[in-house]
Amino acid sequence: MRGHHGLTVGSRIHSCTEMGSEDMEEEEEDEEEEIGPNGENAPKRRGPKKKKMTKARQERFRARRVKANARERSRMHGLNDALDSLRRVMPCYSKTQKLSKIETLRLARNYIWALSEVLESGQSTESHGFVEMLCKGLSQPTSNLVAGCLQLEQSPMILNKLEDKCGVPGVGGVGGQAGHTLSYPSPGLPSPPYGSLEASHLLHMKGFKGPVYDNPSPNECSSGTPPYDGPLTPPLSISGNFALKQETSPHESERNYTPHPGHHAHYLSSHHYPTSTSAGLQVGPQGHPLFQASRYELPLDVAFDSFTPSHLITSQMGTI
DNA sequence: TAGGCCATCTGGTCCT
DNA sequence: AGGACCAGATGGCCTA
Numbered sequence: 001m002r003g004h005h006g007l008t009v010g011s012r013i014h015s016c017t018e019m020g021s022e023d024m025e026e027e028e029e030d031e032e033e034e035i036g037p038n039g040e041n042a043p044k045r046r047g048p049k050k051k052k053m054t055k056a057r058q059e060r061f062r063a064r065r066v067k068a069n070a071r072e073r074s075r076m077h078g079l080n081d082a083l084d085s086l087r088r089v090m091p092c093y094s095k096t097q098k099l100s101k102i103e104t105l106r107l108a109r110n111y112i113w114a115l116s117e118v119l120e121s122g123q124s125t126e127s128h129g130f131v132e133m134l135c136k137g138l139s140q141p142t143s144n145l146v147a148g149c150l151q152l153e154q155s156p157m158i159l160n161k162l163e164d165k166c167g168v169p170g171v172g173g174v175g176g177q178a179g180h181t182l183s184y185p186s187p188g189l190p191s192p193p194y195g196s197l198e199a200s201h202l203l204h205m206k207g208f209k210g211p212v213y214d215n216p217s218p219n220e221c222s223s224g225t226p227p228y229d230g231p232l233t234p235p236l237s238i239s240g241n242f243a244l245k246q247e248t249s250p251h252e253s254e255r256n257y258t259p260h261p262g263h264h265a266h267y268l269s270s271h272h273y274p275t276s277t278s279a280g281l282q283v284g285p286q287g288h289p290l291f292q293a294s295r296y297e298l299p300l301d302v303a304f305d306s307f308t309p310s311h312l313i314t315s316q317m318g319t320i
Numbered sequence: 321t322a323g324g325c326c327a328t329c330t331g332g333t334c335c336t
Numbered sequence: 337a338g339g340a341c342c343a344g345a346t347g348g349c350c351t352a
Contacts (some may be wrong), residue, residue, distance in 0.1 A: 101325080
């Protein structure tokens with residue numbers, strides 16, 4: 001069984017300190033008589049004798065450990081690079097305000113799920129359901145971010161649609177209870193600082209030919225991962241491949257997810273969304289999670305334009 | 321100060 | 337034997 005650990009914290013720490021100490025050299029080579037739980041002599045330990053930890057062995061062990069640490073580090077860096085690549089093709093991408101790892105994975109899952117639904121059932125990417133799918137299971141700040149990106153990109157008509165469906169006002173033009181109002185001079189087109197679009201994101205809007213990698217990691221190339229060069233391929237069996245029920249795992253529900261403060265660390269303080277309820281993320285008839293946010297703010301460089309479902313779909317399916 | 325997130329170290333396990 | 341992968345532990349950073 002891979003990854004199973006029988007060691008307790010104490011024993012591990014103990015073994016660590018032991019390994020690092022000079023006492024290792026004094027490790028007994030002779031086999032002691034072990035006493036069993038009932039006082040009887042326990043059978044002598046079988047297997048190869050524990051080799052004496054000489055200075056040389058200790059040094060070799062240390063060198064091996066250092067090498068292993070370096071490998072592990074670069075492995076994790078590769079993993080993080082891959083995660084970053086994933087972030088870049090997510091509905092919302094911000095260089096300064098990165099989604100956490102877990103939120104990135106959740107959003108990715110939802111994104112695939114939502115796009116699959118679009119392809120299978122022809123559901124509109126601007127529909128309420130699409131937003132719901134995207135936000136399902138995400139923390140409130142993240143779902144707000146995603147929904148906010150969507151809102152920024154969508155027309156007032158969509159906002160109205162959401163209003164109608166949710167029975168709550170859209171985020172864009174409603175005065176917040178807290179006195180913070182996010183208003184857009186021209187709907188769909190953000191005013192500065194939202195105008196700080198990155199070139200890669202502009203591509204989403206004009207003839208997008210697939211996800212853009214700003215700076216492909218050498219690790220990804222070397223790791224044998226082929227660069228993305230085609231349209232997203234929906235799963236053949238959507239219902240079968242995805243847990244459409246979107247059940248929250250016991251672990252997840254136990255977590256009682258709390259928004260990470262950092263998620264809005266760099267947001268504009270003047271752009272808050274109104275509070276609706278603090279009931280948590282509940283997608284459904286009772287309302288869209290977007291509007292249950294206690295607060296919503298956008299990061300300065302949020303790539304709201306990268307989330308343009310219709311652009312994405314049409315560009316990846318139609319223009320290729 | 322508590323809690324969330326992250327990077328790193330570490331030892332165990334599996335695989336080549 | 338050595339590398340990859342995994343998960344636990346730990347400490348740092350940040351924010352409410």
